[in-house]
Amino acid sequence: MFLPQELSYYIISLGCPKNEVDAERLNADLHNAGFVPAHGMDDANIIFINTCGFIKEAKEESIATIMDAIDYTAHAATKKLIVFGCLTQRYKDEIIHEIPEIDLVWGLYDSSMINEVARICTVDLLTVTIAQKRKPLVDNIPYAYIKIAEGCSNNCSYCAIPIIRGKHRSYAPELIVDDAAQALQRGVKELIVVAQDVAIYNYDGVLVNDLISRLNNLEGTFWIRLMYCHPDHISSELIEAMATLQKVVHYIDIPFQHASTKILRAMNRKGNAKRYLRLVEKLRKAIPDIAIRSTFMVGFPGEDDDDFAVLLDFIKEAQLDRVGVFMYSPEEGTKASVMSGMVKKATQDKRYNRLMQLQQIISLQRLEKTIGNVVEVLVEEKVDANNYIGRTQYDAPDIDGIFFLTADGINVNDIVLAKITDTLEYDRIGVLI
Numbered sequence: 001m002f003l004p005q006e007l008s009y010y011i012i013s014l015g016c017p018k019n020e021v022d023a024e025r026l027n028a029d030l031h032n033a034g035f036v037p038a039h040g041m042d043d044a045n046i047i048f049i050n051t052c053g054f055i056k057e058a059k060e061e062s063i064a065t066i067m068d069a070i071d072y073t074a075h076a077a078t079k080k081l082i083v084f085g086c087l088t089q090r091y092k093d094e095i096i097h098e099i100p101e102i103d104l105v106w107g108l109y110d111s112s113m114i115n116e117v118a119r120i121c122t123v124d125l126l127t128v129t130i131a132q133k134r135k136p137l138v139d140n141i142p143y144a145y146i147k148i149a150e151g152c153s154n155n156c157s158y159c160a161i162p163i164i165r166g167k168h169r170s171y172a173p174e175l176i177v178d179d180a181a182q183a184l185q186r187g188v189k190e191l192i193v194v195a196q197d198v199a200i201y202n203y204d205g206v207l208v209n210d211l212i213s214r215l216n217n218l219e220g221t222f223w224i225r226l227m228y229c230h231p232d233h234i235s236s237e238l239i240e241a242m243a244t245l246q247k248v249v250h251y252i253d254i255p256f257q258h259a260s261t262k263i264l265r266a267m268n269r270k271g272n273a274k275r276y277l278r279l280v281e282k283l284r285k286a287i288p289d290i291a292i293r294s295t296f297m298v299g300f301p302g303e304d305d306d307d308f309a310v311l312l313d314f315i316k317e318a319q320l321d322r323v324g325v326f327m328y329s330p331e332e333g334t335k336a337s338v339m340s341g342m343v344k345k346a347t348q349d350k351r352y353n354r355l356m357q358l359q360q361i362i363s364l365q366r367l368e369k370t371i372g373n374v375v376e377v378l379v380e381e382k383v384d385a386n387n388y389i390g391r392t393q394y395d396a397p398d399i400d401g402i403f404f405l406t407a408d409g410i411n412v413n414d415i416v417l418a419k420i421t422d423t424l425e426y427d428r429i430g431v432l433i
Contacts, residue, residue, distance in 0.1 A: 002123045002124070004123050005034045008037065009035050009037060009044055009046040010041055011048045014065060017192065017194050018147055018195070021134065021145050021147040023048075024137060026048065030114070033125055046117065047072065049069060050084060051065075051086060052085065056329045059087055062087045063087075070102075081101065083095070084108070086164045108164075134183075140187070142188060142413045143192055144180075144191060146192065147195060148176050148195050149170045149197075149201055150168075154196070154268075157267050157334060158335075159331070159334065160331040160334055163333050171203065180218060191223070192396065193211075193226050193227065198227065199234050200233045207238075212242075212245060216246065216247045221415060223415070227396065228255065230255065231271050232271055236282075239283060251394055251395075252283065254279075256294045257297050259313070262302070262307060266336070273313070280318050291321040291395070292321055293320070293324075295323070295324040297327070298328065299352075301336055303351075312355065320362070321394065322363065322399075324399065327348040364426075371422065373419070375392045375403075375418060375419075376417060379413060379415075380412065381412065388404075388407055388410065402428075406430070406432065408432075417432070
């Protein structure tokens with residue numbers, strides 16, 4: 001029988017920021033129980049893999065990561081491999097059967113998993129206090145993802161999230177505000193509000209605009225960023241809150257997915273190009289400097305040349321700041337996976353490249369128009385004595401551009417004012433003012 005402090009652990013988290021939040025909760029629970037974090041798989045007694053099962057590529061990455069970890073654990077009696085998350089939630093029995101080298105297969109993370117970890121590792125936990133806290137996997141990250149809901153009830157025909165995580169359930173605002181306050185106490189300078197659909201948040205009448213107002217009232221200098229707002233659920237009240245709350249950055253992520261009415265209906269979405277263009281116009285009227293990011297899917301079943309032309313026209317007219325493009329892949333159990341009219345891979349590739357080429361021109365042109373502007377920059381890395389890398393409020397971490405800053409006398413994690421002097425394809429260059 002071991003004591004927890006005699007065993008080390010290492011966590012690998014795959015997939016989206018919402019998955020990362022679950023990994024941080026595991027990290028906090030393991031830390032509270034007395035286990036010791038390791039620097040990598042080599043020196044870890046217990047390897048945890050938080051899997052993603054959203055699309056084919058994510059599943060393949062999860063399986064590959066599991067197989068890599070088995071190389072570390074298969075020939076070491078003291079090492080254990082524990083796998084959890086979206087992939088195992090959906091395919092638990094299959095994974096147990098196909099990969100017996102895994103010591104524990106769990107579904108979505110919850111704190112009761114710690115007791116099962118203790119059992120298979122023959123650990124005497126003595127007493128364990130499980131708290132609603134998170135511990136980042138990497139220290140000194142200047143931002144924190146604040147998860148405000150679980151699951152999704154939009155039931156888009158291509159998406160497996162409702163199958164994996166169930167219907168939408170908003171978290172209590174008190175828990176969310178406490179989570180944010182803990183992040184700020186750790187020194188975080190940016191709260192990134194995430195859910196499958198942030199805009200639909202509703203907890204006993206507390207809506208998302210009310211929630212971000214409560215976050216805005218927390219003490220300190222920091223940013224609040226909204227990600228994943230379904231276009232059919234963005235209210236006038238939310239737009240007004242974004243326009244007036246001081247700490248809410250002028251940035252929004254709206255996954256439009258398409259612009260053709262026919263394809264959107266097949267996706268089980270209610271919008272159309274005209275309605276979405278009105279939303280873009282409304283946002284820019286209320287918040288003139290807002291950066292709008294979106295994602296689009298090409299090659300959805302039944303998408304023909306006319307549908308794709310509608311999408312291209314929408315991209316040209318909307319002039320969005322940032323765009324991500326994905327090629328459709330069928331997900332088992334979804335309505336779209338059995339639809340007729342599957343688009344050939346060669347056609348998907350062609351449409352993907354054409355849309356991305358168009359958006360690259362648009363993004364560059366919109367960036368060039370910001371030359372000379374003064375912006376807030378969150379400093380994230382020191383390159384040398386006079387050069388730093390950071391982000392403006394108009395760029396989310398990991399998915400958008402960066403800011404190359406010339407300065408001296410500043411610190412990493414500071415929010416500073418800088419003047420934009422030049423731009424690259426997706427990035428900005430500037431100097432401290």
